[in-house]
Amino acid sequence: MTTINSVKVHDVRFPTAAAGDGSDSINKGDYSATYVELTTDGPHTGTGFTFTNGRGNEITCAAVRALAHHVEGKNLGELFDVNALRSLTADVQLRWLGPEKGVIQMATGAILNAVWDLRAKVEGKPMWQLLAELPTAELVAAIDFRHIDDALTPEDAAAILDKGRVGLEDRLAQLRSDGFPSYTTSVGWLGYPDDKVRALTREAYAQGWRAMKMKVGGPIEDDVRRARIIRDEIGPDALLMMDANQIWGVGESIDNMARLAEFDPYWIEEPTHPDDILGHARIQQAVAPIRVATGEVAANRVIFKQLLQADAIRVMQIDSCRVAGVPEVLAELLLAAKFGVPVCPHSGGVGLCELVQHLAIFDYLRVGTSLDGRMVEYVDHLHEHFTDPVRTRNGRYLVPEAPGYSSDLKAESIAEYSFPDGPVWQ
Amino acid sequence: MTTINSVKVHDVRFPTAAAGDGSDSINKGDYSATYVELTTDGPHTGTGFTFTNGRGNEITCAAVRALAHHVEGKNLGELFDVNALRSLTADVQLRWLGPEKGVIQMATGAILNAVWDLRAKVEGKPMWQLLAELPTAELVAAIDFRHIDDALTPEDAAAILDKGRVGLEDRLAQLRSDGFPSYTTSVGWLGYPDDKVRALTREAYAQGWRAMKMKVGGPIEDDVRRARIIRDEIGPDALLMMDANQIWGVGESIDNMARLAEFDPYWIEEPTHPDDILGHARIQQAVAPIRVATGEVAANRVIFKQLLQADAIRVMQIDSCRVAGVPEVLAELLLAAKFGVPVCPHSGGVGLCELVQHLAIFDYLRVGTSLDGRMVEYVDHLHEHFTDPVRTRNGRYLVPEAPGYSSDLKAESIAEYSFPDGPVWQ
Secondary structure, three states, X not given: OOEEEEEEEEEEEOXXXXXXXXXXXXXXXXXXXXXXXXXEOOOOOEEEEEEEOOOOXXXXXXXXXXXXXXXXXXXXXXXXXXXXXXXXXXXXXXXXXOOOOHHXXXXXXXXXXXXXXXXXHHHOOEHHHHHHHOOXXXXXXXXXXXXXXXXXXXXXXHHHHHHOOOOHHHHHHHHHHHOEEEEEEEEEOOOXXXXXXXXXXXXXXXXXXXXXXXXXXXOHHHHHHHHHHHHHHHOOOOEEEEEOXXXXXXXXXXXXHHHHHHHOEEEEEOXXXXXXXXXXXXXXXXXXXXXXXXXXXXXXXXXXXXXXXXXXXXXXXXXXXXXXXXXXXXXXXXXXXXXXXXXXXXXXXXXXXXXXXXXXXXXXXXXXXXXXXXXXXXXXXOHHHEOOOOOEEOOEEOOOOOOEOOOOEOHHHHHHHEOOOOHXXX | OOEEEEEEEEEEEOOOHHHOOOOOOOOOOOOEEEEEEEEEOOOOOEEEEEEEOOOOHHHHHHHHHHHHHHOOOOEHHHOOOHHHHHHHHOOOOHHHHOOOOHHHHHHHHHHHHHXXXXXXXXXXXXXXXXXXXXXXXXXXXXXXXXXXXXXXXHHHHHHHHHHOOOOHHHHHHHHHHHOEEEEEEEEEOOOOOHHHHHHHHHXXXXXXXXXXXXXXXXXXXXXXXXXXXXHHHHOOOOEEEEEOOOOOOHHHHHHHHHHHHHHOEEEEEOOOOOOOHHHHHHHHHHHOOOEEEEOOOOOOHHHHHHHHHOOOOOEEOOOOOOOOHHHHHHHHHHXXXXXXXXXXXXXXXXXXXXXXXXXXXXHHHHHOOOOOOOOEEEOOOOHHHEOOOOOEEOOEEOXXXXXEOOXXXXXXXXXXXXXXXXXXXO
């Protein structure tokens, strides 16, 4: 039995804002990680993180410290059922700061991702394999069904997971041969001038990408002009996704998508406020057959539940570390499967690609069991800081094989980019 | 012109958990304040706070420090339009930690409450009067209509506020004579034994209270027994409200209220997860004519908008410092008026009574313009630490008359209860 001795947290920040990388209609940040290390009495260190956008990373670090006592001193084996999850999410004092949303939920995610990473390392399996091989009862026991059981019961979840065993080996062989489909967001950040957008689009197409995402939400004429550039470059058959990063109102979303429809967008992502279930539902009705996609900042499983119940999204974008880590993502994947909506994980940032590839593969192997409409976002930033970085070929993710959640930052990167004392910040 | 020199923040905690005060089905806390002081170049200090439940108060304090630069060095006059509000709520890096929810929104509330308190002090008016006398255009300019304009436009808001001028003096005279209706939550905390519940209920009734709230969400037989005690004591005519503090699922809420209906509850508060718009709507349809009430942890105006659009609540409970302070509360009061739903503010904690009395009075004077179904929660805790504490008579709040938002803590209370260095924590 492995025991967790301590929870260490590092405030790691990469100075990306100056280059315009990752800029969109509402964010312009220094990609950062609230990076957790679980030291143990064994040979392994569990690592996990939540992604933040620069300033404020010290706040999520403080939240990790406030929650640390829920796992410190515990045997690893005690930390995988719903009671362990609730000891963090329903802490009788800290819950007030959410509940189950924002800083406190992100910190919970960082810790629980590290707990699950530790288990995967102890068992010598990559995260997708750990999850795919777990008995149905263990997966179900890890999920908090409170507040979602009007949409997904433990029995529903068990039925999906049992069914997912059929054909699993074939799906895995296919993934190992072909990789997992993905799309790139590196071509159309709002901070990039038109020439750079055209050059990056051409380059990405040449590299094999057939699905690309652009940011919208600037002046509509600019969005139209940039959409035309990208559609010109990629031709009529490749997929073009658009992402408004929440900037529009409900009516505005509908009006602007009427303007942008001529470029045949595959989805409109985050058209409006992420809490607005009813607004997304109205937009989805109005813009169909264009799909509404959202979820990267959806606070928790209760928001996803409602987006699905209201037919407000036709693409569900989970995030690996905004919610309460692996166990809450399990609930979200199962909700999506129950409602028949494809999951296309949010990625980018720091290390999100590294994490979500495991979730997408597990989803395909055991939950959603289809690649139809499934793509993992890919952004070509900051992979060099990870010991087990994502690998892509022809616009597809290759299956990661190292034990764990691919979440280990290199020690020298932690040292170099630690805020405020690392050399890069001096 | 007053200039804000600095933002100071104090981590103030009162050791209430040990006594069971404030205990309910999910919270057991040390009532705390993330207490902000704005020092200026003039004679006044602006004060504001957000309420937290003990551990984690250092996290909201860190968030205040992260946001402080948005008001430090600014002239007070610049801080009351929507651009000033958005400089905090749409900070291009910090917004990622919400958006507009949880820790970062609560810290925004603490700062903006202090900004508005400062203005009220400069103008020599209690907050309710400052708000009630502001020109319609100034109130409208303070509100962020982004993401709510599908339910409330600036024109809608202006019409409500203009209409609210009619009869305002009469309503004020009536309040000064009779006070504002309230109800008490001090009788039925879950941590109290039956004898204490009975004794406190009897005492409250004798003091003139005719509306009382009990906590539910323990074992249902316990809830039934405690409801019977209270209903026995107060007779059939007084109002009995119930508060589940989010513990139930959707179906469970409906089932449990079927059991509790025999005690004629006036409302069921927070039956389920506060993010669950669709769940509240289903519960409201099922339990009517019992009203569903919620809002004390509703993250922002977008959640309130949807609760109203979905007919999910028939009592709206605003909170004074969970959202982005006075300007976001203005939006919420106007949304409630637009949909014809009465506002009964959440209170209790540290200083919430002190703040919400101003909001309720302003609502009556200028927005909702009715007392029908309106009550402010009253909890008899911790008022002694404020320089301008609430005053009640026969179960009604008396109109506060001192300049400001009644948010000043006594200097000796700050010193005594500062965490972790104050004497009470040593």
